[in-house]
Amino acid sequence: AENITPELPSTPLEVLSKVFGYDKFRDGQQAVIDAVVNGQDALVLLPTGGGKSLCYQIPALVRQGVAVVVSPLISLMQDQVEQLREVGVSAAYINSTQDQEQQQSVLARITSGNLQLLYVSPEKLLTPWLMSFLQAQTVALFAVDEAHCVSHWGHDFRQDYRALGLLKQRFPNIPVIGLTATADAATQADILVQLNLNDPFVYKGSFDRPNIRYRVMAKYKAFDQVRDYVKQQDGSGIIYCNSRAKVDDLHARLHREGISCAAYHAGMDADEREYVQRRFLNDQVDVVIATVAFGMGINKSNVRFVVHHDVPRSIENYYQETGRAGRDGLESEAMLLYDEKDAARVRQWIEQGEATDRLNVELQKFASMEAFAEAQTCRRQVLLNYFSQYSDTACGNCDICIDPPKLIDGLVIGQKILSCILRLEQQAGSQYLIDVLRGKALKRIMEAGHQNLSTYGIGKEKPDGYWHSMINQLIHKGLVRVDLTAGAMLRLNENARQVLKGEVALELAVPRLSFKPDTRVSKT
Ligand code: ADP
Numbered sequence: 001a002e003n004i005t006p007e008l009p010s011t012p013l014e015v016l017s018k019v020f021g022y023d024k025f026r027d028g029q030q031a032v033i034d035a036v037v038n039g040q041d042a043l044v045l046l047p048t049g050g051g052k053s054l055c056y057q058i059p060a061l062v063r064q065g066v067a068v069v070v071s072p073l074i075s076l077m078q079d080q081v082e083q084l085r086e087v088g089v090s091a092a093y094i095n096s097t098q099d100q101e102q103q104q105s106v107l108a109r110i111t112s113g114n115l116q117l118l119y120v121s122p123e124k125l126l127t128p129w130l131m132s133f134l135q136a137q138t139v140a141l142f143a144v145d146e147a148h149c150v151s152h153w154g155h156d157f158r159q160d161y162r163a164l165g166l167l168k169q170r171f172p173n174i175p176v177i178g179l180t181a182t183a184d185a186a187t188q189a190d191i192l193v194q195l196n197l198n199d200p201f202v203y204k205g206s207f208d209r210p211n212i213r214y215r216v217m218a219k220y221k222a223f224d225q226v227r228d229y230v231k232q233q234d235g236s237g238i239i240y241c242n243s244r245a246k247v248d249d250l251h252a253r254l255h256r257e258g259i260s261c262a263a264y265h266a267g268m269d270a271d272e273r274e275y276v277q278r279r280f281l282n283d284q285v286d287v288v289i290a291t292v293a294f295g296m297g298i299n300k301s302n303v304r305f306v307v308h309h310d311v312p313r314s315i316e317n318y319y320q321e322t323g324r325a326g327r328d329g330l331e332s333e334a335m336l337l338y339d340e341k342d343a344a345r346v347r348q349w350i351e352q353g354e355a356t357d358r359l360n361v362e363l364q365k366f367a368s369m370e371a372f373a374e375a376q377t378c379r380r381q382v383l384l385n386y387f388s389q390y391s392d393t394a395c396g397n398c399d400i401c402i403d404p405p406k407l408i409d410g411l412v413i414g415q416k417i418l419s420c421i422l423r424l425e426q427q428a429g430s431q432y433l434i435d436v437l438r439g440k441a442l443k444r445i446m447e448a449g450h451q452n453l454s455t456y457g458i459g460k461e462k463p464d465g466y467w468h469s470m471i472n473q474l475i476h477k478g479l480v481r482v483d484l485t486a487g488a489m490l491r492l493n494e495n496a497r498q499v500l501k502g503e504v505a506l507e508l509a510v511p512r513l514s515f516k517p518d519t520r521v522s523k524t
């Protein structure tokens with residue numbers, strides 16, 4: 001059922017219209033396709049939904065031989081092969097779900113020149129027998145999908161991608177094209193090196209996803225915040241947490257609140273995970289609470305919101321995860337719950353977990369994530385700047401643009417907090433500090449005699465969240481630090497002294513404790 005006969009090579013534009021039914025190329029496609037058709041290596045950075053697949057599928061049909069596509073997930077391969085078959089392209093995959101006979105019959109189609117695209121996992125491709133088999137065939141090109149997986153600097157490094165540099169060694173004259181939706185400058189450079197690309201054509205598309213509204217909320221009572229947020233939303237959403245235990249816990253509690261939800265993490269068996277994914281795709285469950293394991297291959301177009309219950313390790317992670325919202329181009333939202341103490345924990349976790357040669361890069365990546373969360377300027381500008389896409393106009397569709405932070409003279413507020421920390425002998429965490437400031441009649445306060453402190457109850461008139469935000473701002477300004485070696489106790493830094501004495505000015509932002517859906521401004 002081939003539309004394209006090998007004897008009559010078509011032009012890329014003909015293939016675009018005759019096979020795929022589109023009349024014009026999207027930004028970048030034509031240039032990438034021309035380069036690969038001419039045998040040049042390429043690296044393509046296009047956001048999700050940007051049309052990466054055609055960048056290798058069209059050259060696959062224009063060039064002689066079989067195109068080999070490296071894909072990290074079986075479900076992705078199946079989707080792609082099915083879609084290609086629907087438009088009459090001969091495509092197949094080889095993977096571990098098939099028996100020997102099925103694999104042999106795919107190879108037979110290659111030998112007889114009847115296969116245009118072969119999808120394969122990296123570890124399968126690199127098996128010696130398949131490499132030797134392919135060396136005896138005409139190969140049109142190699143495409144490495146989700147190419148950031150090849151880089152240690154990327155957000156989803158995979159060991160079996162590492163050896164893909166071998167392709168260029170064994171097939172020096174066959175073009176290799178890497179494709180990814182998320183790679184910062186360090187990751188991009190590393191992909192070129194790891195894949196051994198030779199004088200590649202690099203195309204970087206815009207990273208902007210204008211229909212996603214970015215918001216950051218100070219995290220102080222995470223469960224209540226998430227519950228209230230989800231109850232205000234229509235449609236599907238994903239809530240990312242940093243641990244499996246958190247996922248299970250949040251799932252159980254949201255479920256009890258009557259929210260249609262399911263959990264997803266790598267600790268569940270494959271069947272269960274697949275069941276959750278299918279129900280989500282079919283709109284049978286509204287919200288999936290997940291770890292980063294819920295990722296690639298989640299091809300659902302109408303995800304309306306992505307919540308980060310915990311701060312991710314890098315902007316690449318954040319961008320990739322929030323990017324699952326709004327693939328259909330409709331208004332969507334990315335909500336990050338941010339807490340300075342979480343950030344301190346992530347930093348500690350990186351410091352303890354990373355090999356020394358990578359520590360600095362990882363810490364820098366996380367510092368950029370923190371800067372995004374703490375930004376007082378347009379979030380989208382911060383995000384795009386991170387991916388070297390400089391923009392000098394504010395977006396109008398993020399929390400900062402919609403509701404700019406209001407700065408006030410915070411000296412007295414700061415003094416209240418700092419002196420209460422001091423009165424508690426720097427032996428309290430932030431919630432206890434707030435309980436004392438607000439004059440709560442808790443048993444543990446009474447037992448410690450802290451109801452007698454001069455700072456007991458001086459913050460009565462404001463809610464917990466207000467104080468959490470103010471404390472976080474003092475941490476952010478370097479006046480207070482979180483001592484993680486001692487149960488997240490708050491300690492004063494040297495410069496807190498000047499604030500306590502009133503020798504310096506202190507500007508603080510009025511906390512955003514809630515967001516008003518009615519203040520949403522549509523960009524278009
Ligand atoms: P990505 O892999 O970059 O996330 P896809 O390759 O899956 O994106 O493409 C996203 C959607 O856009 C697909 O439905 C695809 O058919 C469509 N598409 C790609 N290129 C074009 C084009 N030139 N004209 C119209 N639609 C296109």
Ligand code: ZN
Pocket residue numbers: 377378379380381394395396397398399400401
């Ligand atoms: Zn903005």
